[in-house]
Amino acid sequence: MNLRMLARIGLIGLTAVFAYPANPAAAEMLALPNGDTITVSNLTFDGNTAHFNVGTETRTMRREEIRDIGFTGEEQKFAKMATDVADLPALMERAQELRRHFPDSASILVRDEAEFHYRADGTRSYKYRGVLLLVKEESLGNAEMSLGFDPNRERTKIIHARSYGPDGVMTPLPLDQIKVSKGASGGEYFNNIQQISFTIPNAAPGCLIDYCYEQEEFNPFDKKLWQGEFAFQGGEPVADSLVRVCVPKGFDLPFLTRHMPTGSEKPVISEVGDEKIYLWRLSDMPPIISEPYMPPSREIVPIVYFSQQKDWSYMFDRLKPMFDKRFDLTEAVKHKVDELIQGANTIEEKISRIYLFCQKEIRYISIKGNLSSNQVGHAAEETLKNRYGDCTDKGMLLATMLKHIGIEAYPVGILTNPSGQAIRELPIFDSNHCITEVNMDGKRFWLDSTATDYRYPYFRADDHDVLAENSMARRIDHIPVPPPEDNSFHVTRDLILAADGSVKVDFKSECTGHSEANARGSSRNMKPEEYEKQIRASISELTPDYVLQIATHSDPLDFSSAFHARSSYTLNKIAPRSGKYMIFEIPFFRMRFAEVSLAKRTYDIVYTTSSQRIDDITIKLPHGFRVKFIPEPLKIKTPYIDFESKYTQSGNDVKVFRKLSLPVRIVPVKDYEKHKEALERISRFTEERIFLEEINPTAPEGAAK
Numbered sequence: 102m103n104l105r106m107l108a109r110i111g112l113i114g115l116t117a118v119f120a121y122p123a124n125p126a127a128a129e130m131l132a133l134p135n136g137d138t139i140t141v142s143n144l145t146f147d148g149n150t151a152h153f154n155v156g157t158e159t160r161t162m163r164r165e166e167i168r169d170i171g172f173t174g175e176e177q178k179f180a181k182m183a184t185d186v187a188d189l190p191a192l193m194e195r196a197q198e199l200r201r202h203f204p205d206s207a208s209i210l211v212r213d214e215a216e217f218h219y220r221a222d223g224t225r226s227y228k229y230r231g232v233l234l235l236v237k238e239e240s241l242g243n244a245e246m247s248l249g250f251d252p253n254r255e256r257t258k259i260i261h262a263r264s265y266g267p268d269g270v271m272t273p274l275p276l277d278q279i280k281v282s283k284g285a286s287g288g289e290y291f292n293n294i295q296q297i298s299f300t301i302p303n304a305a306p307g308c309l310i311d312y313c314y315e316q317e318e319f320n321p322f323d324k325k326l327w328q329g330e331f332a333f334q335g336g337e338p339v340a341d342s343l344v345r346v347c348v349p350k351g352f353d354l355p356f357l358t359r360h361m362p363t364g365s366e367k368p369v370i371s372e373v374g375d376e377k378i379y380l381w382r383l384s385d386m387p388p389i390i391s392e393p394y395m396p397p398s399r400e401i402v403p404i405v406y407f408s409q410q411k412d413w414s415y416m417f418d419r420l421k422p423m424f425d426k427r428f429d430l431t432e433a434v435k436h437k438v439d440e441l442i443q444g445a446n447t448i449e450e451k452i453s454r455i456y457l458f459c460q461k462e463i464r465y466i467s468i469k470g471n472l473s474s475n476q477v478g479h480a481a482e483e484t485l486k487n488r489y490g491d492c493t494d495k496g497m498l499l500a501t502m503l504k505h506i507g508i509e510a511y512p513v514g515i516l517t518n519p520s521g522q523a524i525r526e527l528p529i530f531d532s533n534h535c536i537t538e539v540n541m542d543g544k545r546f547w548l549d550s551t552a553t554d555y556r557y558p559y560f561r562a563d564d565h566d567v568l569a570e571n572s573m574a575r576r577i578d579h580i581p582v583p584p585p586e587d588n589s590f591h592v593t594r595d596l597i598l599a600a601d602g603s604v605k606v607d608f609k610s611e612c613t614g615h616s617e618a619n620a621r622g623s624s625r626n627m628k629p630e631e632y633e634k635q636i637r638a639s640i641s642e643l644t645p646d647y648v649l650q651i652a653t654h655s656d657p658l659d660f661s662s663a664f665h666a667r668s669s670y671t672l673n674k675i676a677p678r679s680g681k682y683m684i685f686e687i688p689f690f691r692m693r694f695a696e697v698s699l700a701k702r703t704y705d706i707v708y709t710t711s712s713q714r715i716d717d718i719t720i721k722l723p724h725g726f727r728v729k730f731i732p733e734p735l736k737i738k739t740p741y742i743d744f745e746s747k748y749t750q751s752g753n754d755v756k757v758f759r760k761l762s763l764p765v766r767i768v769p770v771k772d773y774e775k776h777k778e779a780l781e782r783i784s785r786f787t788e789e790r791i792f793l794e795e796i797n798p799t800a801p802e803g804a805a806k
Contacts, residue, residue, distance in 0.1 A: 131167050144273055189232075189265045193309055195340050196234035199385075203338045206388055208233055208240035211309070213342035215331050218376075219409065221349045223324025228260075230313040233337075235306050244304035246312065248297045254320040257297065260313040264303045272303040323419060327409040328529040333361075333383045334402040336391075343382035346407055350377050356407040357527050359399070381405055394696040395704045396767075397521035406524050413528040413575070420477060420572040424512070427480040427497055428573070430504050434481050438505040448541070451506050453557035457660055459499045459550035467491035478512070478535070492535040495550040499537045509540040513547075514570040515580070517563040518709060518766070525568045525577045536564055538571060538578070547580055554618040554625065556660045559587065562615040562710040566766050585713035585743075585762040588614035593717045598685060600723040600795075602676035606688060608668045615710055617664045624666070625657040636668050643688055646673040681795040683726065687718060687757065692787045696768075697777035706768040706776065718757040722793065730792040731755060737779050741768045744783055748791075755791065 131139045131153070141153035141160075151162045167186060196211040203209070212232035219225045233243055244264070250257055262274035282296045301310045321327070331344040348354050350372060356379065358366045368379040383403060395401070410416060441458055442451040466489040478484070478493030481501035490498065496512035503510040514532030516523035523531045536549040547569070549560040569578045590612045597605040612620055624632060636652040651669035655662075676685040696706045722728070734747035746759040761783065768776050 131162075133166065186263075186265075186271055189271065189309060189311065190269070192232050192311075193234070193265065193267070196232075196309065199338045199340050200234065200236060203388065206338055207237040208235055208243060208337045209340065210234075210335070210337050210342075211340040212311075213333070213339055214344075216345045216347065217329045217331075217407075218347045219327050219349070219352075223321060223327075224317070224319055225321065225327050226315060226317045227329070228313070228315040230260075230311075232309055232311045235304060235308050235310060237306060240306070241304060244301040244310050246297075246299050246301065248314065249294045250297060250316075251294055254318060254322075256317045256319060258315045258317075259297075259299075260315060262299060262301050262312040263310075264301050264305075265309040265311060266303065266305070267307045270303075274299060274301060278302070325409060325415060326419070326530075328407065328527075330404060330406045331381070332398065332402045332404045333381075334386045334389060335398070336388055338388050339383075339386040341382070341384050342386065343380065344405060346379040346405075347376045348379075350375055352377060354379055354407055355409075355411045355527055356405060357524065359404045359406075360401060361403045361405075365403075379407075390703070392702055392704055393698060394706045394708065396707045397519060399521035400707075401704055406527055406529065408527045408529045410528045413577075416528045417572050417575045421575070423477040424497075424573045427477060428501055428504075429480055429482065430501055431482045434485055434498075434501055435505050437485060438502050441502075442506065448506070448508075449557070452503065452508065452539070453660070455499065455502045455506075456548055456550065456557045459495050459502070460553045460555070462488065463495050463498065463550070464489040465491060465495070465551055492551050496535040496537045499548065499550045503537075503539065511538045511571050511573045512536075513538045513578070514572075515564060515567045517561075518565060518567055519563055523568045523570070525570065532570060534564070536560065536569075538569065545578070552618065554621040554657070555614070556617060556663070559583075559614040559618070561618075562588065565710040582711050582764070582766050583614065585711045585764050586613070588616055588711050589713040589715065590616040591715045591717075594719070596687070596718065596720045598676065598683075598720060598723050598793075600725065602674045602678060602683060602685075603671060604675060604685075604688070605671045606669065608666075608670075610666045611663050613663060616712070620654075620666065621657040621664050624654050624664075629653075636670075640670055640672070644672055644675050646675075647671060648673070682729065683723075683793040683795070685720075685791045685793060686788075687720070687791075690716070690718075690759075690787050692761070692784050694780040694784060697773075697780045702770050702773045705770050706773070708763060708766050710766060711762075711764050713760070713762045716757065716759040718759075720755040720757070720791070722753050722755065724753075725795055726793040727796050728755060728791070729794040732786065732789040732791075735783070735786050737783065739775065739779055741765055741772070741776055742779050742783075744779075746786065759787075 131141055131144075131151075133139070139155060141155055144151065144153040151167060153160055153162075192211050196209045199209045199211070200206070210231065210233050212230060214230045216228040217225070218227075233240075235241060235243065246262070248257060259274075259279065264272045266272075279297060279299045282298070301312065304310050329346065333339065333342040333344075346354060346356070346368075354377075356368070358381075361381075362383065365381065365383060368381050371378050371380070386403075389398065389402065437458075438455060441454045445451045445454060463484060478497045479487075479490060481498045484490040484494040484498045493512060500510035500512050512535050515534050515536060516532050517534050520533060525531070534551075536547050536551075539546050539548060546558060547560055547564065548558070549555065549564055552561040555561065565580060566582045567580050569580055571578060590610065593609045595607040599605075610620075627635065632654065633649070633652040637649055640647050640649065647670055649668070649670045651667060653668070654666040655664055657664065672688065675688070676683050678684075728750055731748040731750065732746075735744070736746075737744040741763065743762040743764065744760065746757070749756050749758075
């Protein structure tokens with residue numbers, strides 16, 4: 102499927118969907134330079150010559166005599182955006198020019214053109230043309246097209262879809278190759294969306310694919326809520342990328358730009374007929390080169406956002422009554438809350454029980470169809486009765502249930518952090534998730550009832566460091582990154598080292614937050630024998646010569662305490678001997694950091710959330726050995742790293758303590774060199790080994806040294 106097409110689909114209106122005209126006529130339309138049109142059938146090209154039928158008559162025509170080709174039926178009118186075949190030879194040359202500059206690219210986007218229209222009556226439309234050079238075999242998937250549409254709200258015209266070969270042969274898409282599927286929904290998602298799909302014919306390396314479609318939203322959810330966005334860069338080189346936003350004369354378009362080259366932030370504004378046109382255009386853009394832990398695309402590519410409204414007043418006015426109507430503390434909801442909190446002694450225990458109920462007992466199923474269900478969800482009692490709902494439904498139910506125990510709470514919309522920071526400077530729908538804001542004892546925190554493996558008071562990592570839109574309280578809030586100890590993995594290991602280099606390991610772990618949720622989810626989905634197999638696979642990476650005694654964990658469905666895991670195993674002769682010396686490396690002690698694997702970076706390092714890892718290790722030395730060398734302590738503290746590790750000897754034991762905390766999500770690229778140096782220093786430190794010396798090889802077990 103074409104990723105650029107998908108990106109464009111996601112920018113349209115409130116629901117980003119399309120419709121397709123019913124029963125399109127199986128004919129093409131040729132536009133001539135003088136403005137006349139001819140309805141034809143069986144159109145083919147042989148070099149620069151077009152062959153077609155007009156009625157029962159067969160005709161030919163030179164390519165330069167054809168200005169445009171349409172594929173939407175006999176009543177189709179040709180739009181202003183150029184869609185003729187005459188520009189394809191020039192676009193091929195342009196694409197080949199970029200290909201010489203970027204020989205490793207799998208494809209070249211030579212034309213990337215969009216046009217948004219907002220009309221005085223509140224209807225709106227979107228039109229897009231993409232022309233892409235397929236360079237390598239892996240780019241052929243771009244010829245597979247799929248468009249979603251809601252037939253109750255929108256119409257779509259496929260203006261053209263064709264391939265253009267290096268030999269100058271153009272192959273149009275036959276209308277009978279366009280498929281429309283009805284009611285396609287996932288197992289957890291139900292809505293009115295249907296799909297148009299087709300494959301551009303004769304697409305092959307060296308060809309251009311050229312497609313153009315127009316979407317008309319004739320029945321918008323709200324005629325006063327209109328928005329859009331357009332990104333100018335992606336994973337392939339882009340020759341020319343432009344967007345026109347057309348509004349009625351006298352309307353000043355509220356817009357916002359991000360990451361635009363200096364001087365291109367402001368649009369070129371013109372007036373044509375009864376429209377004011379805002380135009381942004383960028384050319385000759387290199388591809389985005391992927392890096393480990395890089396930001397989401399919207400945080401790095403040039404992008405334009407726009408809205409009909411200048412501030413949040415109308416949107417809050419529109420949504421708040423919908424929330425109030427559904428925020429109904431009915432007797433059924435009260436009764437269920439009373440049942441859940443029976444016997445609970447503290448307010449925290451009451452919240453925990455309600456939170457767990459919404460997580461576990463309300464199945465995630467999404468049913469969407471209009472503005473209220475998309476943005477607000479269903480009434481609390483309805484979700485409780487159905488025992489299912491999506492994030493908006495579960496967020497509303499949790500907030501309503503908390504209201505019964507005197508807790509102020511609200512469902513709030515967020516854009517999860519892997520998608521980038523939500524736009525809140527403009528009043529646009531820019532949320533993909535709903536969670537619950539809780540206010541208690543002067544403190545504000547958040548819970549996510551879609552996250553089934555998070556123990557109270559923790560919530561999903563991708564909800565951290567985001568902007569929450571609270572329509573009920575009419576405000577925008579920042580959800581902070583929690584402290585590292587709220588996403589901690591604490592390991593305790595007792596090691597008994599034998600004189601032959603074997604070591605018995607007793608491993609215990611306890612975790613919180615994101616780490617705990619991952620551990621719970623992983624173990625919950627495995628049978629005991631599968632869990633043991635996973636532990637064996639991990640140990641075997643150290644040595645195939647081992648004996649596993651224990652591999653177990655606490656009940657992942659028990660949320661009354663932190664999740665624990667334990668394993669016990671023996672690694673046979675893993676510490677090598679050289680004469681009277683033994684060299685011992687602590688198992689699973691090395692640390693590697695993929696985020697600093699590059700010599701230089703272009704983009705910031707972005708983690709999902711904060712994290713902490715603590716290791717408490719005790720090594721019991723074999724009888725007749727003493728410590729010859731243990732590593733010196735190491736402490737590193739920066740705005741992005743808090744690391745401490747030390748080895749201490751106490752009698753016949755060596756104790757090792759290590760803590761690595763990463764307190765923030767984002768490391769700016771300007772600090773990459775220092776961050777890389779610090780993490781590589783930590784990595785080298787974790788490779789150091791303990792050296793032991795045998796001092797009394799004849800002493801019996803238990804004898805003093």
